[in-house]
Amino acid sequence: xxxxxxxxxxxxxxxxxxxxxxxxxxxxxxxxxxxxxxxxxxxxxxxxxxxxxxxxxxxxxxxxxxxxxxxxxxxxxxxxxxxxxxxxxxxxxxxxxxxxxxxxxxxxxxxxxxxxxxxxxxxxxxxxxxxxxxxxxxxxxxxxxxxxxxxxxxxxxxxxxxxxxxxxxxxxxxxxxxxxxxxxxxxxxxxxxxxxxxxxxxxxxxxxxxxxxxxxxxxxxxxxxxxxxxxxxxxxxxxxxxxxxxxxxxxxxxxxxxxxxxxxxxxxxxxxxxxxxxxxxxxxxxxxxxxxxxxxxxxxxxxxxxxxxxxxxxxxxxxxxxxxxxxxxxxxxxxxxxxxxxxxxxxxxxxxxxxxxxxxxxxxxxxxxxxxxxxxxxxxxxxxxxxxxxxxxxxxxxxxxxxxxxxxxxxxxxxxxxxxxxxxxxxxxxxxxxxxxxxxxxxxxxxxxxxxxxx
Numbered sequence: 001x002x003x004x005x006x007x008x009x010x011x012x013x014x015x016x017x018x019x020x021x022x023x024x025x026x027x028x029x030x031x032x033x034x035x036x037x038x039x040x041x042x043x044x045x046x047x048x049x050x051x052x053x054x055x056x057x058x059x060x061x062x063x064x065x066x067x068x069x070x071x072x073x074x075x076x077x078x079x080x081x082x083x084x085x086x087x088x089x090x091x092x093x094x095x096x097x098x099x100x101x102x103x104x105x106x107x108x109x110x111x112x113x114x115x116x117x118x119x120x121x122x123x124x125x126x127x128x129x130x131x132x133x134x135x136x137x138x139x140x141x142x143x144x145x146x147x148x149x150x151x152x153x154x155x156x157x158x159x160x161x162x163x164x165x166x167x168x169x170x171x172x173x174x175x176x177x178x179x180x181x182x183x184x185x186x187x188x189x190x191x192x193x194x195x196x197x198x199x200x201x202x203x204x205x206x207x208x209x210x211x212x213x214x215x216x217x218x219x220x221x222x223x224x225x226x227x228x229x230x231x232x233x234x235x236x237x238x239x240x241x242x243x244x245x246x247x248x249x250x251x252x253x254x255x256x257x258x259x260x261x262x263x264x265x266x267x268x269x270x271x272x273x274x275x276x277x278x279x280x281x282x283x284x285x286x287x288x289x290x291x292x293x294x295x296x297x298x299x300x301x302x303x304x305x306x307x308x309x310x311x312x313x314x315x316x317x318x319x320x321x322x323x324x325x326x327x328x329x330x331x332x333x334x335x336x337x338x339x340x341x342x343x344x345x346x347x348x349x350x351x352x353x354x355x356x357x358x359x360x361x362x363x364x365x366x367x368x369x370x371x372x373x374x375x376x377x378x379x380x381x382x383x384x385x386x387x388x389x390x391x392x393x394x395x396x397x398x399x400x401x402x403x404x405x406x407x408x409x410x411x412x413x414x415x416x417x418x419x420x421x422x423x424x425x426x427x428x429x430x431x432x433x434x435x436x437x438x439x440x441x442x443x444x445x446x447x448x449x450x451x452x453x454x455x
Contacts, residue, residue, distance in 0.1 A: 035060055042067040047101075048076050056084045062091055065435050069098040081106035081132065094435040101125075104133040112137045114435060118146030126157040131189050135165045142172040148182065158185035166191040171247075174199035179206060180214040180254050187217055194223045195247035200254065207258030211266035216250070216274050223248040224279040226301075229423065233288035233310065234262040241275055250275075268294040284421040286310055290329035302343040305330075306350040306420035311386050324358025327351060331365040336372040344373065350382040352419035359383065359402035366409035380412040384419045 035058045047070055049055045063085070084105050092109055096116040102125060104117070115137060117130070125148065134140070158181070167173075167190055175183050180203040187198065198216075205214050219225065223243045231238040235256050242249035256263045271277065277298040286308040287293060296302070307330050309322050330351075334342055351359075362381070369376045383403070407413045 036062065038063050040065040044069040044071065046071050047078060050082060050084075051076055051078055057086060059088055060085045060091075061088065063089065064091055064093045066092055066094070067096040067098070068100065070100045078102050081129070083107055096435075102129075104129050106132075107136065109137045111139055113139060113141045115140055115143045116146070117144070117148060119148075127159060127185055127189060128157075128161050130186065131161040131165050134167060134190070135161075137167075139169050140167055141169055143167075143170065143174075145175040145178055145186075147177040148175065156182065158182065160185065160189045164189055164191045168193050170196050172197045172199070174201065175203070176201045177203075179204055180252070181206060181209055184214065184216050192221065194221065195243075196222070197246075197248070198250045200250075200252045203252065203254040205254050205256045205258070205263055207256075209263075211263050211270060212273075214254075214263065215267060215270055216252075219250060219274055220276050222250075225250070225275060226279055227282045228275070228280050229284045229421075230268070231286040231310075231423075232262075232264045232268070232292055234260060234264070237264055237267070241280075262289075262292075265292050268292055272298050282306075282420075284308070284423070286421060287326075290326050293329045293333060296333045296342040299343050301345055303345050304348045304350075304420055305334075305343070305346060306352070308352040308419065308421040309354045309386050311354075323351075323353040323355045324361075326353075327358035327361055331361045335365050335368055339372055341369060341372045341376060344376055346376070347379040348382070348420065349378055349380075350384070350419040350421065352384050352386050352421055354386055356383075356399055359399050359406065363402065363405035363409055366406065370409060378410045380414065381406060381410045382414045382417055382419055384414075384416050 038060050039062050041060070041063060042065075045055060045068065050070060066089075078101075082103060082105060084107055087107055089107050089112075090110055092112050094114040095109070095112060096118070097104065099119050100117070104125075130145075130148075134143070137143075156179075170192055173187075173190075173192070173196065175186075178200075180200065183200045183203060192198075198219075219241075225241040225248060226244050227240075227242050229238070229240040237252065237254045237256070239252040239254075240249070271294050278300050280299055281301050282304040283299065283302055284306040285293070288310045307326055309326055334346070334349075336342070351362075366378055366381075369378075403413065403415065
């Protein structure tokens with residue numbers, strides 16, 4: 001290997017196996033002789049080389065990018081927080097730590113911007129070890145945890161730190177494969193800015209935990225979240241809440257494996273504890289079981305409501321009761337109780353149906369709302385069919401009498417004009433840090449419960 005004297009040096013995929021070095025190049029000599037020029041280092045080591053042989057015990061004043069994959073093949077005494085590179089990593093901008101079991105570095109990282117910690121497998125990494133590292137990274141902008149606390153362990157050490165860790169420059173925090181309970185514990189241990197995106201992807205929900213143990217802490221600190229998307233069946237949950245400009249947002253995709261009854265019923269009923277619902281102006285929702293429908297009581301600013309039949313309920317384009325059950329549940333939630341009017345600012349209501357049954361309940365609900373408050377006449381009602389991911393023949397058969405009655409209570413009635421539940425993927429979630437691609441299966445990519453036709 002040759003290099004121009006004094007030129008920046010990038011070393012990638014150096015591999016130490018046991019006590020032997022592969023190839024003709026003495027990697028130890030190369031590293032230490034070039035330490036003052038190293039800008040990027042991607043390396044795989046056994047734990048013994050870190051804790052016993054100290055192969056990372058040399059200064060790296062120019063190091064900007066560091067990837068460490070640590071293999072633990074032998075039983076050795078592991079320090080809780082070792083110090084790497086003699087403690088000075090002031091130039092480091094991006095760091096990825098893979099397979100680092102039971103330990104994280106104790107270094108101060110004053111200029112670290114991107115951090116990726118992945119693959120603890122069944123190791124019970126204490127939460128305080130993670131927060132100790134985060135407390136040493138005051139300029140972090142993005143942090144990702146892959147497979148951390150991913151197994152369904154009963155004795156995870158999720159005790160919080162003595163004081164929450166401020167990460168006031170953070171723009172994105174994400175996890176993939178970790179439990180929802182673990183995400184709750186981590187977020188509760190941090191002080192986050194108003195504009196941050198929180199991504200929790202492919203999260204298992206443990207059958208021995210309760211709904212509240214899997215509910216995120218209050219998100220009232222975020223900039224007002226004005227749009228909410230919800231989809232759930234007995235096992236899966238899709239949740240997206242975001243601000244007008246998208247800078248503040250929460251995305252959850254989780255799976256419950258505990259059978260019936262589903263944990264999502266209580267989880268959705270507790271939604272107001274996690275999310276300030278009073279700021280929500282747009283709600284899109286699709287449920288397999290409409291008894292899961294959360295109350296609209298706190299949605300005082302809601303202007304647009306879109307509800308959608310669960311497409312997987314439709315095998316032969318025949319009505320199995322899903323559409324009329326959905327309409328009945330929504331009408332019940334919007335019907336005034338006495339003089340209390342749910343969602344008084346509601347202007348647009350959209351039904352995306354598999355079949356046209358159940359519409360006869362809509363007109364009485366709209367009339368009752370106007371009786372309570374004349375100013376609450378609905379501006380627009382949309383009735384459209386679900387866009388299935390496969391070709392369909394024909395349109396839903398609508399009850400013309402029901403539509404005529406509805407038309408007397410709305411300013412605009414649109415039939416087959418396209419509903420508001422578009423489930424569109426918005427920009428910014430698939431964050432690329434510019435230094436590496438996350439390991440396969442560890443990227444928090446947006447996957448919807450279904451895809452609309454044409455996507």
